[in-house]
Every structure is written in C-alpha cells, then in structure tokens.
Amino acid sequence: MNRRSSLFTFSLARCWGVVLKEFLQLKRDRLTFAMVIGIPVMMLILFGYAINMDPKHLKTMMIDADRSEFSRSFIMAMHNTAYFDFVGELNNEAEGEAALARGDVQFVVNIPSDFSRRLVRGERPVVLVIADATDPAAASNAIGAVTRLAESVAWKDLGGPLARLNGSPPLFDVQVHRRYNPEGITQYNIVPGLMGVILIMTMVMITGLAMTRERERGTMENLLATPVRPLEMLTGKIVPYIFIGLIQATIILLAAISLFNVPFVGGILELYVVLLIYIAAALTVGITISSLARNQLQGVQMTFFFFLPNVLLSGFMFPFYGMPKWAQVIAHVLPMTYFNRLVRGIMLKGNSWLDLWPNVWPLMLFTVILMGVALKFYRRTLD
C-alpha cells in the first residue's frame, strides 16, 4: 500500500464519523448557523425590496419639439401615472443621451416636432421614450405604464371636428428604447438567480474555512494521526452542508413563490436534483480552497476571488450574451453560469431533463475535477 492508492481508500464508517462530528460542531457554532439562515433572509429582503418596490416619481426630462396642446396633455398624462417626475426640458436628443449617461434622469421623452400635425392627420406619430434600464426592475413598471398610455389617454382635447378620432385605435405609438440593458431582465429572473448567489456564497464560505480551522485550532495534528483518509475527510466535511444548502434553497424558493410571485412551471424534483448537484459543486470549491489555503485569511481571500466572477459573469448581473466573448469563455468554467440557466429553465420555462442535461453535466464534471484538485492538495502531513 502506498500513498497514492490509499488516497482513494474509502470507509463509509470513518466518513460517517466525520459527518457526525461536523454536525455536532455546526450545531454548537451559533454564528455560522445564524449566517446560514440569516444570509438568505437578509439578501432576499434587500434584493426583494428592490425587486418588489414599484418605484415612482422617476426623474424624467422632455424634449418637446412640438409644443402643442397635444404634446402638453401627453406629458400631463405621463405625469399623472405618478411614475414620472418632469424635472426639466432639453433641446435635442444628444442632450438627452448625455443626461441619461450622467444618471441625471432615468427617462427622456422625445416628442417630435410634427407630432400634433401627424396626429390630426391620423398618421400615428411616434413618441420616443428612452429609458435607463440598468436596473430593469426599477424601470419596468414605468415603461409598462407609458406604453399603455397610448391606448388609454382620453383626448379630451379632441373635440369638434377631431372628435371622430376618439375611440378609434391608438392615435400614436410610444416607442421605448432601453439603454444599457437591452435584454431587460425581469424580477422573475432575479430571484431564481439569487438562489445561485446565496448558495455559492454561503457554501463556499463555510467549507472554505473547514480545514484551515482544524489547522489553526491544533486539532489537525490529531485528525492526521487518525486513520481517516483524505477522501473520507473531505466528503465528511461536505455532507452536513448539503443539508444546510437544501434548507437555504427551500427558504429562498418559498420566498420566491409566496413573496415575489415568481412562477414555477417546472418540476420540483428536477429543481432539487439540480440544487443537489450545484450545492455539491459549491462545497467542493470551498473544500478545495481550504485544502489550498494556509490560513483563514487566505481562505477568505480565495473565496472572494471565486465569488466575484461568478456573480458578475454568470448572467445574474449582466445579460450573458451581452458580455464580450472572453467573458463568456470565463463564465463557462463557473458553476453559477450553469445553475442560472438550469434554475431559470426549470422555474420559468418548465424545462425537461433533456433540455437540462447540457447544463447538468458540466456541473458534475466541475465537481469531480475539483474534488481531484482538493485531494491532490490535501496535506497529509504537518510539513
């Protein structure tokens, strides 16, 4: 028997011993436990507030080239929806773009100079609304309100000879240009995505410190002197947190459905199987980090180094296909990218196993490769 062969020796009984020990320690570690439950609740409330809120009184400027009774009453109607607060007037579209870019306003309304002329002729003129959709959740209700205006505006102004136009199909169109976030992710996308963020954050963080903690408390010497093998050790450290991850996911899922009315059209079994794989992947990342890290600080640093690209590139923050090619390439080695697609596919599109498979196997492969890395770097001596 040499070191290499014994690397993969596995005894269920010894592994179970480690699992029980970890459970007991987790039970007594109030802070970690609070974090495990607290983080999802906190993040849901924070994100959920931003998602759920129906922001009103958004700063808006207008470019009114028409300056007619009609343009003024359209502006008035927009104002009356309470979504828009007109804070000023601009001369041309370039100024409007600049104001948006600076973040001075969130909307610019552009009424062309021939608006009233064409309206009267029944030519259906177009009102252009340029929206800063960086935060799509914040902009979406306002955008919805303004597009409906075209149908609902009652042109009390249209008396006399123009009264014939009342009640006919919309007299003009509202065209919305979303800037900065053309894909326009909706809140439905965010809550399932949040599940990926919360899980990866807590799972990696907790296990990222698992081995370094033993090392720093001096219990590593004892562990290394026992017959526990590396694979048993790593597995034993992971298993308890799979349960924790499933509890977290359930909290988020219940909140998504009950608080945020996220539709759930797919299968619950599919979701939990995918969750299981994703949680295992995240925990393996954590355990690998803790095998590599020499102390807790290094562990925390590596955790963040891993966490950031996952959040930024997985399609949670920015639309995946809006990213440059190189970012997409990087994103394809990050577990959250696949999970995002899977969870959205299951919850929103009702994907079947066949649809899911292309995103399932990369997660499994990722887990296996990383476990190999963790084993390779597992320090079996105190050297």
Add this chain to the structure above:
Amino acid sequence: MKFAIDVRGLNKYFGKKKVVDDLSLQVRPGEIFGFLGPNGSGKTTSIRLMCGLLTPDSGSGTCLGYDIIAESDAIKRNVGYMTQRFSFWEDLSIRENLDFIARVYQMPDRKASVENALNNLGLKARANQLAGTLSGGWKQRLALAACMLHRPALLLLDEPTAGVDPSARRDFWEELHRLAAQGISVLVSTHYMDEAERCHKLAYISHGALLAQGTAQEIVAAQQLFTWAIKGKMTDESLTQLSDVLASKPGVLQTAAFGNALHVTGRDPLMLEKTLRETVAGLPHEMVRTETSLEDVFIHLMRTPKETREPLQEQPRKVGQ
C-alpha cells in the same frame, strides 16, 4: 517483530535549521522508552517523524514493522499518538470526542469502549461537558484516554503528564507498566526525572542529536561523573553563595541545589575532592560522597555546549544491552 520502533539516521530540517540530526533509536516490544531533552531539542518533531505526521528529509525506519514513509496509514491504525498540545475538539463533549475516535478507528465495540473509558477516567458524570471547559489537567487525562481507546500496540506520548496531579500521574504510570506487561510498547517524552526513572530505557537528545541512550544506570555510568553533596545548616543565601564560589573552581563541572543540600559534580574525582575540602574547610558544612543522579547527568548534558560534546559512539559502555 524485533523492534516496535526502529529508526535509523533520521534527519529533518525546518528551512535551514536542522531539527533532527541523524537520529537512530530502537524500542523493543513491551518496553517503556523515555524520551528526554531540553525544550526545543526536537522530541516532538522526532515523534511526529515516527508516526508519519512529518516526512524525514533522509533516513528510514519502521514502526510496528511498517515503513514510516510508505506505510503511514497502517501505522496510524495501530499507534496511539498523544499530542503535546491538547488537540481534541473543545466544542465537542467528552463523550462525543471519545465517540468520534472510536468511530474513525472502527472499533467493533464502540459504545462499550467509550463507556469503559469514561468510567476509567472517572468522568462518567461529566461526560456531556464540553472538552473546552475542562481544566488543563483533565484535558490531558481525556487526551490520554482517547489515544489509548483503540488499544494500540504502540503508544507515542508527547509529555502526557504535563500539568497532571501526582496521584493521577502515579495511576497513569501504573497503567503504562500494566500495558507494557501485556506487550504494548511505549515511547514517552517527559521533563520529569521521577518519570524518567520509571522507564525501562531512556534516550536523551539535544539539538536534535542523540547524546545518551540506555537504562538510567547506563546513562549515569556512561557520563563518568562524580558527585558530592554538601550538607549542613545552609540558608538559601549561603547555598547560592557557595555555589557561585565553587562554580569557577578547578575540577567542578556543575553545582545544583537539591533541597538544602548542594550537589557538586565533576569529572576528575581527585581534583574535585581536593577543591571541595579546601572550600568547605572552616565552614560549618559536611561533605558526603553521593551517587550521581540522573538529574545531575541531564543537567550536565544540557549545559554542555554543542561543539564540545562528545559524540555518543565514543562513550564507553559499561553494561551490555
């Protein structure tokens, strides 16, 4: 199996510093082998090399017949190692700690063994107390019980009785001798002289190198030292004074206070006696020839600078092994 531990030419560096220097030692089955040496001399490191927790830079050896480098897994299953620093889980209870150990060693009679260990420790009533809340001595006793739990054939004990009260220490040593009688081998590091004297064999290391090895008598004899005790009505002050005076006199290697007597040790018996007679003359003290104690020898070994030390091989062996 001829030796429970048989290591030869072990070397270990930490960075540029050589911590274990060409260490060879053999422990026979059923032997209690004492491992002595000043702080930082490399005892803990040597023990870690033997149970596979550290890899030697060179050298080889076996523990219970298993190779210390290639078969450390088998060694771990059959050896009980007690770390110098408490290394059990402070956030687990006493019972949970023992239970974990019993599980990972896959003991068939796990529950019974744990209960048995708790009873022997006298900790049955406090079994659910967290290990972190135990006093230092009790932690030590828990660690001891835990490392013997799986009934190993070889015990490697790194200062097992540090901080343990005398009565518990006596119980512990009785237990060790009982185990040795059953054929279990023990390597135990200690700083206590009374414990050293209870060992079948001793090894003394300094700066990672073995300076003396053998039974207590052999080690004392090998150093060829002669000791006189100066007794009489002596205050601490006069004792210190006398010790200072003698330290620089010819023939005197070292002085050490033992209660209200002063042990004076030298290598040349005639010169030492002459010096002492001259010094004591006119003082209300009497001088008595005494046996050189193990402690005198260790203090002597400790004070000998590294460069002037005689290599172990050249030391005459009076009694064969």
